[in-house]
Amino acid sequence: MESLGFDNPSSMWTESSSLAHARTAVLAPEPSKGRHQAEPDGIVAWQPQEVGRRLNGRDFRWSLLVGTGLLVAVAGVAAFWLYQQPARQAAASAAIVAREAAGLEVTLPALVAFNTTLGDNDSTANQADLFAVDAAARTLFDASADLDRGQAERRSAAAAASGAALDGIRLAGDTQAFQKAVIPILALPALETDPTLIALDEAARNFGEWQLRFDQVRTALPDGVLSDVTGQLDIISGELPWYMTRYVDALRADSQTEADAVLAHLGGRLEKVGSHMAGSIELIQQRVTDRVDEAITAIGRLLGS
Secondary structure (H helix, E strand, C coil), rough: CCCHHHCCCHHHHHHHHHHHHHHHHHCCCCCCCCCCCCCCHHHHHHHCCCHHHHHHHCCCCCCHHHHHHHHHHHHHHHHHHHHHHHHHHHHHHHHHHHHHHHHHHHHHHHHHHHHHHHCCCCCCCCCCHHHHHHHHHHHHHHHCCCCCCHHHHHHHHHHHHHHHHHHHHHHHHHHHHHHHHHHHHHHCCCCCCCCCCCCCHHHHHHHHHHHHHHHCCCCCHHCCCHHHHHHHHHHHHHHHHHHHHHHHHHHHHCCCHHHHHHHHHHHHHHHHHHHHHHHHHHHHHHHHHHHHHHHHHHHHHHCCC
C-alpha cells in the first residue's frame, strides 16, 4: 500500500482539499467594493435615477432645443410667405396690366393722326406709324392673361382696350391699302381719239393693256374691305369689252367725237366709283374714331381715372 501511495490516507485527503479550495479561489473572484462593483446585466441593470440624471445633468442638449425652435420658426415664415404669394402675384399682374394700358394710351394719338389721312389721296402716311400702337395693344392683351379670376373686371377692360385698338388699326390699315391700290385704276389713261394719229390695232392694244391692269388690281382686292366699291368695280369690269368695241368702232368711223364720248362716259363711271369710295372711307374713319374712344374708355377703367 505504501508503494502505491495509499500508505497515508489522511494526508492525501488533506492535499486534495487544499487543491479544491485553491481552484475555487481562482474561479470565484473576490467581490469588488465601491463604485466599480459589477452590476447585473439585462432588466436588472436599469436604474430609474439614470433618466433623471440625464435630464437634470449636463447631458441635456440645449443645441437640439434651439435647432428645433429655429426649424419651427423657418417653417412658419415659409408657410406665411407661401400664403401671401397669390395676393402678391395678383398685385404684380395688375401692376403690369396698368403699365401696359398706360403705354397703349400714349400710342393711340398715332392711330388718330393716321385715320385723318385716309380721305387724302396724296397722303404720305405710312402704316409703319401704326406698328407701335399694334405692339402696345398686343402686349396689353398678353399681360391681361395673367390676371386671376378675382380680377375678371380688370381682364375684361384690358381685352376691351386692346381689342378696340387692334380693330381700329385693322380698319385704318386695310382702308389705306385698298385706297392706294384702287386710285390708279380709277384714272382713265390718255387714249388717243384722233383717227388720223393712231392705228386701230394699236388703239385696241392700248385699251386692252389698261383693261388688264384694271382687272389685275380688282381681283387682288381683299374681301371684306369696302365691299361696295369692289362690287362697282366688278360691274365696270364686265362692261369694259363693250367700251373697247365702241371706242375702236368710233376710230374706224373716223369719228373723234364719238371716240371722246365713249371714253368720257367710261371716265364718268370711274369717277363715280371714286366718289362712292370717298364716302365709304368717311364712314370707316368714324368707325376708327369710335374704336379709339372705346379703347380710351377701357383704359380709364383700368387706370381708375
